Amino acid sequence: NAGVTQTPKFQVLKTGQSMTLQCAQDMNHEYMSWYRQDPGMGLRLIHYSVGAGITDQGEVPNGYNVSRSTTEDFPLRLLSAAPSQTSVYFCASSQLAGVVEDTQYFGPGTRLTVL
Amino acid sequence: GESVGLHLPTLSVQEGDNSIINCAYSNSASDYFIWYKQESGKGPQFIIDIRSNMDKRQGQRVTVLLNKTVKHLSLQIAATQPGDSAVYFCAENISGGYQKVTFGIGTKLQVIP
Numbered sequence: 001n002a003g004v005t006q007t008p009k010f011q012v013l014k015t016g017q018s019m020t021l022q023c024a025q026d027m028n029h030e031y032m033s034w035y036r037q038d039p040g041m042g043l044r045l046i047h048y049s050v051g052a053g054i055t056d057q058g059e060v061p062n063g064y065n066v067s068r069s070t071t072e073d074f075p076l077r078l079l080s081a082a083p084s085q086t087s088v089y090f091c092a093s094s095q096l097a098g099v100v101e102d103t104q105y106f107g108p109g110t111r112l113t114v115l
Numbered sequence: 116g117e118s119v120g121l122h123l124p125t126l127s128v129q130e131g132d133n134s135i136i137n138c139a140y141s142n143s144a145s146d147y148f149i150w151y152k153q154e155s156g157k158g159p160q161f162i163i164d165i166r167s168n169m170d171k172r173q174g175q176r177v178t179v180l181l182n183k184t185v186k187h188l189s190l191q192i193a194a195t196q197p198g199d200s201a202v203y204f205c206a207e208n209i210s211g212g213y214q215k216v217t218f219g220i221g222t223k224l225q226v227i228p
Binding site: 004031033040041042043044045048050056058090092094097098099100101103104105106107108109 | 147149156157158159160161164204206208211212213214215216217218219220221
């Protein structure tokens with residue numbers, strides 16, 4: 001198993017550009033999520049999904065869209081990039097939705113810089 | 116990544132010594148806690164967890180202690196090795212899925228060979 005994979009690893013955007021961060025998992029996990037990690041702050045939840053076709057907002061959803069058309073993939077779209085979205089983005093998955101004792105696996109991250 | 120490690124509290128430990136990393140959590144209603152390890156340039160990795168009905172749990176070379184009276188969590192690493200160098204952070208949860216988990220900022224552990 002490759003686990004949770006993310007592409008790209010690094011990305012530089014100009015303000016106003018859009019892009020999609022890719023996330024895939026090959027463990028048949030129900031639950032997938034996106035976090036951002038900023039200096040001096042803990043991980044913050046952007047969006048999450050409890051299964052294909054079901055998504056919901058986390059703590060900091062503004063400026064981001066998600067979709068979950070398959071169990072495996074959970075892309076994160078930046079609609080119009082802003083410097084405040086400069087961050088490291090992590091995708092994560094766990095087998096069962098709603099069961100926090102079920103280990104959450106993180107991808108390697110995407111480092112995004114918005115100029 | 117490295118930019119996340121900046122401005123974090125740092126603990127420097129000699130190789131072979133024991134490390135103790137502390138975490139103060141915010142919500143007295145939290146009933147489940149997790150410790151993560153994050154190596155430079157990588158995603159967080161689960162280390163150990165503990166429920167609020169326990170005050171101690173042991174894993175391989177790691178022990179988590181929970182003091183609910185003062186809302187304090189600690190991670191003890193025995194015989195610290197260079198491969199233990201990373202950022203460690205705790206997370207708390209109030210009866211729900213991962214969407215209800217709050218993550219701490221973390222402590223950077225530096226192991227001196």
